[in-house]
Amino acid sequence: MADEILVLDQVRKAYNVGTSVETEVLHGIDLVMRRGQFLALMGPSGSGKSTLMNIIGLMDRPTGGRYHLDGIDVGKLGDDELSRLRGRLFGFVFQSYNLVPRLTALEQVELPLVYQGVTNRRKRAIAALRQVGLAERMNHRPTQLSGGQQQRVAIARSLVVSPRVILADEPTGALDTQTSHEVMALFAALVDERDITVIFVTHEFDVAQHARRIVRMSDGRVVEDGVTADVVARRLAAGVPGVMPAPASVTGQAAAG
Numbered sequence: 223m224a225d226e227i228l229v230l231d232q233v234r235k236a237y238n239v240g241t242s243v244e245t246e247v248l249h250g251i252d253l254v255m256r257r258g259q260f261l262a263l264m265g266p267s268g269s270g271k272s273t274l275m276n277i278i279g280l281m282d283r284p285t286g287g288r289y290h291l292d293g294i295d296v297g298k299l300g301d302d303e304l305s306r307l308r309g310r311l312f313g314f315v316f317q318s319y320n321l322v323p324r325l326t327a328l329e330q331v332e333l334p335l336v337y338q339g340v341t342n343r344r345k346r347a348i349a350a351l352r353q354v355g356l357a358e359r360m361n362h363r364p365t366q367l368s369g370g371q372q373q374r375v376a377i378a379r380s381l382v383v384s385p386r387v388i389l390a391d392e393p394t395g396a397l398d399t400q401t402s403h404e405v406m407a408l409f410a411a412l413v414d415e416r417d418i419t420v421i422f423v424t425h426e427f428d429v430a431q432h433a434r435r436i437v438r439m440s441d442g443r444v445v446e447d448g449v450t451a452d453v454v455a456r457r458l459a460a461g462v463p464g465v466m467p468a469p470a471s472v473t474g475q476a477a478a479g
């Protein structure tokens with residue numbers, strides 16, 4: 223029980239579009255995640271992945287169902303409590319990195335600590351950059367870094383607050399195949415070494431194979447939830463193209479569940 227960090231029970235989301243017309247885009251999502259789980263969220267464009275990620279990350283409220291985060295019923299919290307909880311528990315990584323153009327890598331990573339009023343910022347930021355393998359680039363600005371390096375700076379920035387959960391919405395969407403695999407291997411290492419829970423969105427099955435669990439959505443519903451190796455095997459058996467052989471290390475992880 224205490225091991226369950228996220229528990230979504232029949233979570234719904236409806237938007238008011240135009241006058242009185244309500245459009246429901248999440249139709250009752252059940253999802254339980256334990257600490258240290260590494261999950262890939264897949265599904266076609268418009269299936270509700272980002273809406274779900276925003277609800278999980280307390281950026282948006284559901285219009286139905288219940289959401290318990292670290293044992294807390296977040297539906298009972300006010301906006302200030304929600305944003306404090308968000309800052310304490312979550313790190314966010316985006317497809318477009320969202321770095322500040324004029325800041326160095328070190329300054330980017332220090333930024334969340336400035337907002338939190340932390341004192342030993344430099345030391346913690348350097349440690350986070352070291353963890354993503356970028357200690358030698360800490361005085362570089364975004365234009366002086368490759369896409370993969372910029373995303374690693376963004377991951378360091380998400381890590382520096384010691385989050386329990388990292389939410390990454392299409393973190394490899396702007397990266398080439400090789401760099402995508404490097405970034406996913408980094409997430410996998412963080413899950414192992416720091417017991418962080420990671421949820422990432424991807425359209426690509428070979429990227430999803432870095433996770434240990436794949437949840438697939440379609441039209442606002444969860445249509446598949448399983449161990450990575452099983453989901454990929456079913457997909458291969460169905461003759462769906464586009465699945466690349468996983469690196470050996472990944473196959474080992476998937477088989478171990």
Ligand code: ADP
Binds near residue numbers: 239267269270272
């Ligand atoms: P995905 O991330 O899987 O591509 P989204 O969660 O972004 O999907 O969107 C799911 C559905 O919700 C889409 O039909 C989208 O048009 C709709 N939607 C998303 N945000 C809003 C909003 N603020 N107002 C109205 N409809 C929205």
Ligand code: MG
Binds near residue numbers: 271272273391
């Ligand atoms: Mg999206």
